[in-house]
Amino acid sequence: MAPLTDIIPQGERVDRHRPCPRFVVTADAWQHTVSEIAAGRATLLGLWGDAAAAPTVHMAMIEDATGAMAVVSLACPDGKFPSVGALHPPAIRLERAIQSLYGFEPAAAPDLRPWLDLGFWDLRHPLGARTPAAAAQPPYPFLPVEGESLHRIPVGPVHAGIIEPGHFRFTAGGETIVRLEERLGYVHKGIESLMTGAPIARAARLAARTSGDSTVAYGIAFAHAVEAATSIDAPPRARYLRALMAELERLANHFGDIGAICNDASFSLMHAHCGILRELVLRAADGCFGHRLMMDRVVPGGVSADLRPDGAALIRDTLREIQRRFPRLVELYDNTASLQDRTAATGILQPELARQFGAPGYVGRASGRNFDARKTPGYAPYDRLEFTVPVLTAGDVDARVWIRIREVEQSMALIEQMLDRLPDGAIAIALDGTGEGGEGLGLAEGFRGDVLAWVRLDGPHVARCHLRDPSWFQWPLLEAAIEGNIVADFPLCNKSFNCSYSGHDL
């Protein structure tokens, strides 16, 4: 196969964009690149706007097999750019967000309804021209559904449980869901706007609070981007400690998810026992790094907290306890027919859709997509550690549970290796601070999937930062996976995806 840059026909390469190239292209080249992505030559990683210097849209892509990445940029001085979603549906919500946040219009787009902007802000296009909001927005037009005896069930934004807010509009025929339409944006906090002009340290704290359950992953992705932009490398010990934290985060979240999925099938025994395992991991994290979720421990340049002296022993004790308890829970899951009855063949995501959307994390891996940012493009220290990426093809709730179970096993093995090989030395190096203003792209594999961070620095400040949660490419797939299932199985399907609202809404 030709290298990734071959699908970008012509373009001027931008200096100081690392680690992958960025090309400023013409509208024709943009269209050609989009058609290549739509044909499956590369996977869309992100699509975002930039109004800093001149109105521009950026599109990042990756070749799954090789991990080669590239960014293409198109100037849109008239505030228009050729729609990506018209050829490649995974981009539809991303370009709707660009339109709402920047005011750049995707020409000939299949869907121009606002996204994230629910009509409650004082201004329009907060990352663009920032014009005062005019009169109230018209009511949001949900997609039409036609047919006899259909009924609609509106749910949210406030849900019945300890869950983030979002709106789900179900259309059902009897018990069967014929369409789910999501409306998100309720927890939009304007993170990218707050980052603009912020010192790097403050921007890192904002990144760490984009999705609290993935705070380590966001920390790593943002650090990767800043370190690429400034051409520095975090010291080896910091790389290991980051990965150690990332695997603890993965363990804690997977235990929580496995239990919660079973709980949504009313099998509370698994929930109770998985809750114990999750708590053990969080306590170990607190004992090792001084924070249960390890927030703000990953910083650009390294890590802010070293492993406490008794940390390795604490983690080993915790792993032993997990090894004692977890296999029996797996057996319990595997041997409980009434539970399997709910999870098997429920909420099937077709592999073709997973591939098209570049479905991140367990959602993709349960539907045949063999991708893990720790392998491709890969980053230290994972390149020196042994682990496998589990892949299944059934695509149902059961498969998403099994991927998590296998990933728990892999994470435990990774943690053992890291504790054995943890290098000595510094845990951080100072950022130079007054660089000439580079740009960097960072990718990190969180428990949910790959988190993308892109920054342009202006000396010690962030000129522009874009963060793309894996949920952007998972939420739309939930709509597809739920079709034809019964309403009562929605919580089960939703939990098996466990998309982030906050990470998506930004």
Add this chain to the structure above:
Amino acid sequence: MRRTLFEGLTRRPLTEAPPSPDDAALAELAASLERAARRRLGRSLSIRQVDAGSCNGCELEIHALNNAFYDIERFGLRFVASPRHADVLLVTGPVTRNMREALERTYRATPDPKWVVAVGHCAADGGIFAGSYAVAGGVSAVVPVDLHIGGCPPSPLRLLQGLISLLEPGPASHNSLTAR
């Protein structure tokens, strides 16, 4: 499954601070909460959690209150699905402009007497998100707040302590019990 269930019957519970006189904080808190809850609310307090814009970190720790270590229900505190069943609204996050109306409506749907507990640094004043075009501010910018529990996010233990101080006000928050 039989073995797991049987062990659950025979093994000591994992729950923190069993009610032994020489145990630490949680046992004392358990006793004090039981007295206060019985006096004021017939031993039960129903909590409705509302995420008004949180990063979801606070939700994770609120979830942990239900695990075997903290077991919040032994104090008579339980999470309910509807604001109409609630005595307490446990609100997290800076209140985003997009959630403001939903929070107001949830508050109005909660019957009196009711208390509002704002959880996390963001809920106090917007925290790191204060000043954004998309953020209305802390919870008190939208609905009256009876108690703030700080932390980013607060640990489950701190959450328990906070919920208890709502029932047993110290001198600093003496008036926080005035039901609205």
